[in-house]
Amino acid sequence: MKHLTILVPNIQTANSTIACIVGAYQIFTGANSYWEKKGNKPLFKIETAGVAEESAFINGLLTIKPQINISALKKTDLVLIPSLNPEFKQAMEDNMVLINWFREQYKNGAEVASMCTGAFMLASSGLLDKRSCSIHWNSADNFRSLFPEVQLKTEKLITDENGIYTNGGGYSFLNLLLYLVEKYYDRETAIYCSKIFQVEIDRQTQSAFTIFTGQKSHGDEVIIKAQQYIEDNFNEKISVEDLSRKLAIGRRNFDRRFIKATGNTPIEYLQRVKIESAKKAFETTRKTINEVMYEVGYSDVKAFREVFRKITGLSPLDYKNKYNKDADSMLSD
Structure with a gap:
């Protein structure tokens, strides 16, 4: 059985962080369940992992207790990074522990996917340098200034390059999850999840959602x-x-x-x-x-x-x- 790790950061989180964590857990659990009904063994053991006993979100309104501390998780096959605060400036100490961990997992053969502004954490690892990356169009200017070595593709909904995946903004992370379900399970399972969770399958672009405002924070x-x-x-x-x-x-x-x-x-x-x-x-x-x-x-x-x-x-x-x-x-x- 493969292992799926959904990271639970506790630094620079956003309200959408919890949506990504819960959404990823729900869709992959649904995929596993459907996969079993077809006579297969569950494909993934799904666990949330972090560095703290619990992480608080939405000013303490909700908390998540990671199922495992990453220090005890020696091997995984797929890492999902949820969205973060789009004002992300640096990989602060607690998140750096997570960054170092998934960078090492990638070196050992795991694949890594970021949801929306989780790309800031992924880029902080250096794994996106010289590679394609999608992100919410509203965070693009800030991302470019922090990570000029990354090839930003804001028109794309999903990027897939050398076992590293990214996606655009908002709730389009659900489309990335369906993409990964199809890749790891099969097309039939992805369609099932699309229908059960009522997420449009095969979306390829976020261009129609972009509001062009013109980057003027460059100082020239x-x-x-x-x-x-x-x-x-x-x-x-x-x-x-x-x-x-x-x-x-x-x-x-x-x-x-x-x-x-x-x-x-x-x-x-x-x-x-x-x-x-x-x-x-x-x-x-x-x-x-x-x-x-x-x-x-x-x-x-x-x-x-x-x-x-x-x-x-x-x-x-x-x-x-x-x-x-x-x-x-x-x-x-």
Whole structure:
């Protein structure tokens, strides 16, 4: 029988930490139960593990008593790291014990998966350096500043690389759990868990949930001015060459500094600002696709659709139908 360890941290936890712990325990217990009903032996022994006798959550409203102290757990096959406080600054002493433990387990053949902002703890181990990682879009800027060696993929719902798994934010950790159930058990068991727990299976992207706000905590005042200009004038024709000239900086240097500060090229940033405005229009108004397209500065329907789909994962019409309560009356757009 394999061993599954669900970590119970007690430093820098968040309200969502307990949801990840309980959700993981429930889904894998359900998978084990279904697996047995099909005539198999349970695949996993499932245990919560920590370094304290109990961990308190939600200002002491709830506590979890780990079933085992990690000092007594010498070997495991799969480690699940729950979400943490997104203001995570450093691996504090108690969490460092957990980090050192799962790093050693990975070296000995275990696989490791982080749920949402649990990626901060996973990245602190160094195991994510030069590897892909997904995380909640709202924590991306802070994560990039702390772990520049990690290849952040905020558009992806799940990453799977060399026995290390990460996933996007919120309750999408449930999709990661289904992914792992399918990988360790089989497709049939994953579908069963999907139906029992009513979690949509096979979601691949979190792009449609992203709210683009523009990273401005980088400290480069020239680039902040450029960002503000783009945001104030996105519906007009903006020349990056003219903008760099306006800011008295060479085009090549401007592009380099813009990418370093925001994670996007100036053109990508402009596209994201335009599409964010279009998304809000689709969500809150009865305007047609063409009306919104012209308002955000596009004149080519094909180009608008391609950029919109690239950023959100949906066509403009699909997005509109998904998020606007009056969508049924607008299907003819």
